[in-house]
Amino acid sequence: LAEELLRRHLQDHGDWPKGLVVDLWGSATMRTAGEEFAMALHLAGLAPRWDHASGRVTGYDIIAPAELGRPRIDVTLRVSGLFRDVFSGLAQLFEAAAEALATREGEGDENPYRHRASRVFAPRPGQYGVGLSAIPDAFTAETRDAAGEAWLSASSWAFSVDGEMQPDRAGIEARLASADAFVHVQDLPETDLLLAADYAAHEAGVAAAAAHLGAAGPSLYHLDTTHPEQPHARTLTEEISRVVRARAANPAWIAGMMRHGFRGAAEITATLEHMAAFAHLAAAVPPHLFDLYYDATLGNDDVRAFMARENPHALAAMETCFARLHDAALWQTRRNSIAAALREAS
Numbered sequence: 001l002a003e004e005l006l007r008r009h010l011q012d013h014g015d016w017p018k019g020l021v022v023d024l025w026g027s028a029t030m031r032t033a034g035e036e037f038a039m040a041l042h043l044a045g046l047a048p049r050w051d052h053a054s055g056r057v058t059g060y061d062i063i064a065p066a067e068l069g070r071p072r073i074d075v076t077l078r079v080s081g082l083f084r085d086v087f088s089g090l091a092q093l094f095e096a097a098a099e100a101l102a103t104r105e106g107e108g109d110e111n112p113y114r115h116r117a118s119r120v121f122a123p124r125p126g127q128y129g130v131g132l133s134a135i136p137d138a139f140t141a142e143t144r145d146a147a148g149e150a151w152l153s154a155s156s157w158a159f160s161v162d163g164e165m166q167p168d169r170a171g172i173e174a175r176l177a178s179a180d181a182f183v184h185v186q187d188l189p190e191t192d193l194l195l196a197a198d199y200a201a202h203e204a205g206v207a208a209a210a211a212h213l214g215a216a217g218p219s220l221y222h223l224d225t226t227h228p229e230q231p232h233a234r235t236l237t238e239e240i241s242r243v244v245r246a247r248a249a250n251p252a253w254i255a256g257m258m259r260h261g262f263r264g265a266a267e268i269t270a271t272l273e274h275m276a277a278f279a280h281l282a283a284a285v286p287p288h289l290f291d292l293y294y295d296a297t298l299g300n301d302d303v304r305a306f307m308a309r310e311n312p313h314a315l316a317a318m319e320t321c322f323a324r325l326h327d328a329a330l331w332q333t334r335r336n337s338i339a340a341a342l343r344e345a346s
Contacts, residue, residue, distance in 0.1 A: 026082030081128035118158035148212025265311035
């Protein structure tokens with residue numbers, strides 16, 4: 001996983017990422033036995049130390065630079081509320097390893113951990129998610145700024161070496177402002193990043209947070225590990241494009257949703273709303289993808305008639321969402337027929 005991510009960043013930027021934010025979900029950690037946490041260790045130049053009698057990780061070993069063959073990557077972990085509650089020991093282990101790396105004076109400037117700082121951040125105890133659901137559904141600069149603030153507020157508690165947590169808003173701001181890459185790992189083959197609002201909240205919310213700080217923002221990567229032996233790191237825009245073409249605008253998927261009546265129509269609309277969130281928060285959806293989805297849905301008389309019959313509220317929400325995207329300049333179609341249909345609908 002780590003080597004695939006580094007390969008892709010080298011391909012895109014011609015250099016190693018100096019600062020990397022890894023988004024860890026507790027549910028994924030349980031499903032994959034900690035694959036993504038192992039990736040974070042490897043990026044930092046660390047290896048888990050195993051107790052082979054119990055099959056548990058009991059510590060870490062520091063990999064020497066000569067053996068690593070590349071610079072250490074300065075990794076920050078943004079973990080979910082579930083990870084915070086269930087895997088606090090792993091967060092504590094990473095903080096202890098970062099502190100140990102800070103003492104390795106022999107590596108000099110090649111060691112990004114020489115300046116001690118918190119590197120594992122989570123929502124405050126008792127809080128879950130990133131708080132974007134409370135923000136009004138409007139495509140404005142104010143709501144994007146509010147989304148960035150919500151992401152930062154929900155990521156501002158830091159773990160310490162002793163496992164305790166304390167607020168460290170300045171810490172997460174500094175880590176995000178200095179990061180040049182962000183990665184979220186997806187391991188479930190039966191879902192994709194346009195099937196649930198959480199993906200946009202986490203993967204695009206970080207872009208809104210960087211903008212809120214006035215930072216350029218990290219490159220956004222989606223690491224597909226649905227086939228663990230063959231992971232693929234894609235930019236967020238590439239992953240969205242892949243999902244739109246392979247699933248969302250695929251006539252076979254739409255036909256399948258039509259067989260589900262009311263609920264299927266709701267899923268068709270929800271997919272557009274999730275695309276819109278990525279466009280609004282991270283500018284990650286190029287206009288031609290909205291054109292493609294419009295043609296497959298509202299531009300198809302059969303699909304429009306199905307939605308009007310089975311779920312007129314979903315149809316109205318979809319028409320409104322497309323219009324709001326166009327009004328907010330998040331979607332500028334080059335198709336005269338689509339532009340005329342939007343003017344007629346308004």
